[in-house]
Amino acid sequence: MRSDTIVADLNPRQAEAVLHTEGPLLVLAGAGSGKTRVITRRIAYLIDHCGVPPWNILAVTFTNKAAGEMKRRVADLLGQNGSEPGLRDSGSVWVGTFHSTCVRILRKHGAALGIKSSFVIYDDGDQLSLMRDCLRAQGLSERSLNPRAILSRISRAKNELLTAEEYTLQANDRMEERTAKLYLMYQERLDSLQALDFDDLLMATVRLFEQHPEALAAYQDLWRYILVDEYQDTNHAQYRLVHLLTGNHGNLCVVGDDDQSIYRWRGADLNNILDFERDHSGCIVIRLEQNYRSTQQILQGAGGVVAHNYGRKGKTLWTENEVGDPIVLYRALDENDEALFAARTIQGRAADGGTGYDDYAIFYRTNAQSRVLEEALRQALIPYVIVGGLRFYERKEIKDLLAYLRWVVNPADSVSFKRLVNAPTRGIGPATIAKLELLAMQGKTTIWEACQRAVREKLLNTKQQAAMEGLLRLIEEVRSKTALSPISDLIGELITGSGYAEELEHERTPEAESRLENLKELVTAAQEFAERNGDGGLAAFLDSVALVSDLDEYAEGRGVVTLMTLHTAKGLEFDTVFMVGLEEGIFPHALAMPDERELEEERRLCYVGMTRARRRLYLASARQRRLYGNRSFNLPSRFLDEIPPDVLQVRDPWESRSVAPPPSTPSRPQHHDGEPFVDRLFPGARIRHPDFGVGVIRERSGSGDDLKVVVRFKAAGEKKLMVKYAQLEQA
DNA sequence: TTGCCAGTAAACTAT
DNA sequence: TTACTGGCAA
Numbered sequence: 001m002r003s004d005t006i007v008a009d010l011n012p013r014q015a016e017a018v019l020h021t022e023g024p025l026l027v028l029a030g031a032g033s034g035k036t037r038v039i040t041r042r043i044a045y046l047i048d049h050c051g052v053p054p055w056n057i058l059a060v061t062f063t064n065k066a067a068g069e070m071k072r073r074v075a076d077l078l079g080q081n082g083s084e085p086g087l088r089d090s091g092s093v094w095v096g097t098f099h100s101t102c103v104r105i106l107r108k109h110g111a112a113l114g115i116k117s118s119f120v121i122y123d124d125g126d127q128l129s130l131m132r133d134c135l136r137a138q139g140l141s142e143r144s145l146n147p148r149a150i151l152s153r154i155s156r157a158k159n160e161l162l163t164a165e166e167y168t169l170q171a172n173d174r175m176e177e178r179t180a181k182l183y184l185m186y187q188e189r190l191d192s193l194q195a196l197d198f199d200d201l202l203m204a205t206v207r208l209f210e211q212h213p214e215a216l217a218a219y220q221d222l223w224r225y226i227l228v229d230e231y232q233d234t235n236h237a238q239y240r241l242v243h244l245l246t247g248n249h250g251n252l253c254v255v256g257d258d259d260q261s262i263y264r265w266r267g268a269d270l271n272n273i274l275d276f277e278r279d280h281s282g283c284i285v286i287r288l289e290q291n292y293r294s295t296q297q298i299l300q301g302a303g304g305v306v307a308h309n310y311g312r313k314g315k316t317l318w319t320e321n322e323v324g325d326p327i328v329l330y331r332a333l334d335e336n337d338e339a340l341f342a343a344r345t346i347q348g349r350a351a352d353g354g355t356g357y358d359d360y361a362i363f364y365r366t367n368a369q370s371r372v373l374e375e376a377l378r379q380a381l382i383p384y385v386i387v388g389g390l391r392f393y394e395r396k397e398i399k400d401l402l403a404y405l406r407w408v409v410n411p412a413d414s415v416s417f418k419r420l421v422n423a424p425t426r427g428i429g430p431a432t433i434a435k436l437e438l439l440a441m442q443g444k445t446t447i448w449e450a451c452q453r454a455v456r457e458k459l460l461n462t463k464q465q466a467a468m469e470g471l472l473r474l475i476e477e478v479r480s481k482t483a484l485s486p487i488s489d490l491i492g493e494l495i496t497g498s499g500y501a502e503e504l505e506h507e508r509t510p511e512a513e514s515r516l517e518n519l520k521e522l523v524t525a526a527q528e529f530a531e532r533n534g535d536g537g538l539a540a541f542l543d544s545v546a547l548v549s550d551l552d553e554y555a556e557g558r559g560v561v562t563l564m565t566l567h568t569a570k571g572l573e574f575d576t577v578f579m580v581g582l583e584e585g586i587f588p589h590a591l592a593m594p595d596e597r598e599l600e601e602e603r604r605l606c607y608v609g610m611t612r613a614r615r616r617l618y619l620a621s622a623r624q625r626r627l628y629g630n631r632s633f634n635l636p637s638r639f640l641d642e643i644p645p646d647v648l649q650v651r652d653p654w655e656s657r658s659v660a661p662p663p664s665t666p667s668r669p670q671h672h673d674g675e676p677f678v679d680r681l682f683p684g685a686r687i688r689h690p691d692f693g694v695g696v697i698r699e700r701s702g703s704g705d706d707l708k709v710v711v712r713f714k715a716a717g718e719k720k721l722m723v724k725y726a727q728l729e730q731a
Numbered sequence: 732t733t734g735c736c737a738g739t740a741a742a743c744t745a746t
Numbered sequence: 747t748t749a750c751t752g753g754c755a756a
Contacts, residue, residue, distance in 0.1 A: 063746080099746055124745085146741095198746060266745065366743050368747090388745090422732095429732045463732095547746070567744045589743060605744085628742055628747060 006045050010038070017253075017286045018042045021050055021225070024246075024280035025253040026273075030317045031302070031611035032293025032573065035255055039227060040070055042253065043093060044077035046225055058223035058245070059095040062230040064548060066571060067095045070229075094223070098238050102201040103543050105208070109215045113208055115196070118539060120410045121546035122190070122197045125399065127151055130193075130415055134185045145178065153179045154186065158199035159235040159267035161206060163187075194412045202237040209244045220248045230571075231256030231276075235267035252280070258313050259306050262567060262605045264597070274313065291317045291611075293573055295324025297647040298617050302610035304644045309600045327610075327617045329582075329640060331652040335369075335625040339376035342578045345618060346561060347380050349576070357383055359575035361562040363609050365587040368627070369580065370563055377561060387564040393545050397500075397515040398522055402545060404494045408479045409539055411448030414440070424503035426467040432460060448475075474498060482538050488526040490538070495519050566609045577613035579606075582621040583634035606639045623654070687711065687728045689721070 007015035014034055017027045018041045029035035043059065046052040061067045074093060094101070107117050122130065131147040153176075157167045164187045168180040190197065196204060209216035226246050228234065231254035234242070246252040256273050264270070277283050291299055299317055306312070332338035346360050362373055370386055377384045392398060400423040403416035410416075414437065421428050439459070440450035454460050455468050474497045478490050495501050501519070504512040529541050562574070566587075581587055587606070592598035610617060621636045640648075687709075688694050695711040709721055709728075721728070 097746065201746090262744080263746090265743080368742070425733075427732065431732080565744065591743070601744095626747085630747090 006041060006049065010034075010041065011290055013286055013288050013290070014038050014041075017288070018045050020284055020286070021046055021251070023250055024276075024283040026231075026276045026280075026283055026285045027253065027255040027288060028285065028313060028315060029255050029257055029288040030291060030315050031257065031260065031608070032291040033288035033317070034290075034292055035229075035288065036066075036070065036073070038288070039229060039255060040073040040077060042227070043070075043074045047078060047093075052225060054092040055094070056222065056224040057093045057227070058101070058225070059093065059227040060098055060101060060229065060242075061095060062097065062233060062571070064097060064100065066229065067097060067100075071095050097547065098234075098241070099198060099201050099547050100543070102205040102241075103547070105205050105219065106196070106201065107539070109208055109212070110204065112212045112215060113204060115204060116194050116410075118410050119194045119196055120406050120413050120416070121201070121543060122195045122415070123394075123546055124151070124198075125394065126195070126415050127197050129418070130189060131182070131186060134182050134189065137185065138181065140178075150179055150182050154183050155199050156267060157183065158197075158203050159237050161203055161237050161240060163203075192412065193414055194410055195415070199237070202235075202241060206237055206240050206244065209241075216244060216247075219245060224249055225251045226253070228252070228254045229256070230260075232258050232261035232270060232273045233263045233266075233268040234272050236269055236272075237267075239269065239272045250280070257315075258311075259309075259315065259604055260570065260608050262570065262601060262608060264601050270311065274311075287315060289315055289317055291319040292321070293614055294319065294611060295321050295615055297324050297326050298610065298613050298615075301327045301617065301643045301647045302607050304647075305603060305610065305639050305642045306607040308642050309603055311597075311600060324615060326647050326649040327619060327643065329648055329650045330618065330620040331636070331650065331654065332620055332622040333624070333654050334622050335372045335581075336376070337654075338580050338620045338622045338625075339372045341620055342373065342580065342618070343376040343380040343382060345578075346377075346382055346576075350382075355575060357559055357561045360578070361564065361569065361572070361574040361576070361612070362578040362580060363564060363566045363569050363612070364580050365566060365589060365605075366581075367565060369586075373563055373580070377563075383560040384563055385558065385560045387562060388568045391548075392518070392521070392525075393548060395515075395518055397504075397518055400500065401491065401494060401519060401522060402542065404475070404478075404498065405491070405538060405542060407448070408475055408482065408490075409542060412446040414447040417447045417451075420498075421471070424499045426471065426499075427463050428467055432464050435459070471498075486527070486530055487538055487541050488523045488530065491519075491523050491526055495523075566605050569612050570608050573612050573614055575614045576616040576618070577609070578618045578620065579609050580620045581625075582619050582637040582640055583625075584637055585632070585634050586625075586627075587637055587639070603639060603642075606637075687730065689726060689728055 007018050010018065011034075014037070017025065017038045021042070027035070027038065029038070039059070043057060046057060047054050059067075059070060061070060071093070074095075094104075096104070103121070106115055106119070110117060110119065128147055128151065131151050135141070135145060135147055135150075154167075162170075164180070164183040167176075167183055171177045171180040190200065209219070223245060226242065228242055233256075242252065242254075254273070254276060258270060258273050261268060261270050261273070277285060294302075296319055299319055303317060330338070330341045332341055342362055346357070349355055350357060350360075364370060364373070367388065374384065374386070393402070400420060403420040403423075406413050406416040407420060418433055421433065436447065436450050436454060439445075439454060440447045443450065443453070445453075451468060451472055455465065455472060458465060460468060474494070477497070478493055481490060481493075501516065504516050504519075525545075526541060529544060533540060533544075566579070579587075584593070588599055588602035592602045619640065621640065622634070624631055624633045626632075689711070709723060709726075711721060
């Protein structure tokens, strides 16, 4: 294919991004500007026109789904002109997420760091139980120290590439010192379990490359052209990794949109994209500002919102698409009315013909909001699918079974052992487990060897002895077959051999039945995995399971309405989009409101949601809603005020009727003086406390004498206070 | 050791 | 509202 034909249907900016192959390149790609098209075309161009062997190209995406999509499209492009196979085999372009790429590297070269190739990946459930162990071991109660908070601090440290030792050195308040102690212990245990958490995958790979130049050189040599998608959502560790890999050749193309950065809370550093030009001399910047997705009014609406942010590069999207319909805002009575509005609108439009259910998506800020929507859709007999929420691989029964598999692969994995040992119940409780762990610790052996020794030397009580013997026999049996039998057979053997199926069948409840169904589904998943990846082996299956995201399980074209969080919606598009819960405290979320940077992130999230819509965009807010048990009255989201009024059509069927909140529990702080003080105590409000000083309200619950608020104080941290006793005053 | 109950805490996004 | 812990009895 000649270079003028490969870019013939691209606009000049897009073509430039495809053809500029050497050196650093930053593509600022606005929403709907044909980003994936550019990336795939660029890969095809490198292979086809520049004669770059496909294996010399690394493309990093944000999700496995995006990776799959990209591979498919590159294959299509290369397949179009039949020439000799082999060289243009797109299958050998490595397209993956940061995490899957790191797993691949570590499985191969981790030994240099003392990481066995059989290491397991711990997800956040595993992390949590490990952290709980650490807390207990240090004599701390979960009441005094939230293990999730500790883990999130550790995660932040790891994203900054701070080891436990380094973190300890720079800890300078009480909380950080405590975190440091726990980080040290947590990491020590992870190491001894031969387990890596998500952040370790990145951190260990960086360490590998920094300490073993020969390993780095091998990959620099392999990947001569590197592409990173969604660059605005990379964290420091990822930045460092990319930097190392491109160190010798500088052929780095990053694609991103600062306005779509929505993962700050996960360590993403917007500066990676904002400072890209500064960090890479001779860098070319290309802006893709023509939008091919949305109508003019939708684009104007979204642009109006995001224009209220300060920290941005500044882009103005334009489109040649039709003007389209105005954005519709529905002011609902409550969350049920809001859900009903969406259901009725979808029903009406779908009945008119022209559009199928596939064309509709409903986005919400938090998963908890999905329930009411589900009910409304179910009652309206509208088929739907929820993407996200409780994931398949996070269900209890699935995690239990995976624990068996993980123990088969990695005999040192005591977190998995503790999970499976009493699932189903075998009469082996905390006391016995403690005994076995002690045994392992004293003998400096794996938990597997400790169990074996306990059985051999008859160290357990008769009942436990018998149960343990059976368990070990099962694991050994399955372990001996791993190389020969299909994974699905191994899973089948574990489901029956462990007595798991029997216990569930015995229960005779609908829940138990659905759990059995899920386990069967796991067998199917293993079969599909084998078909896709050949004999990747058990470890590869477990990797893929650990790294799947919500979105990966989402497939288009099922004739159903899609429900998902705004975060999950990134990268997708729909003909018609509903965004619900546009209220202060919900979206923007109450926890984000006091911090200007977090507020800007919420605004970007709003922008991302709006720009998913091709032709129709419906927004909804409710005057009151029940949330977490109690009713709240929220003001319409500030983002609604930021949409240019001339592209917004407001529908408010309840306007004339008396639906104002009762005077005792009104909405957010309104700044007129006659208002009772308690009526100002809503998230975002600043108050003064006699002991703690000035703070910002994060949450409000209860009413009357029972009214409670959670306040974040500068010095004292977060406190939950009874308003009745706390002597709060206006700050 | 298990299973039940009651009380309570947390309730945002996720590779 | 839900999910989970911790205490307690069998």
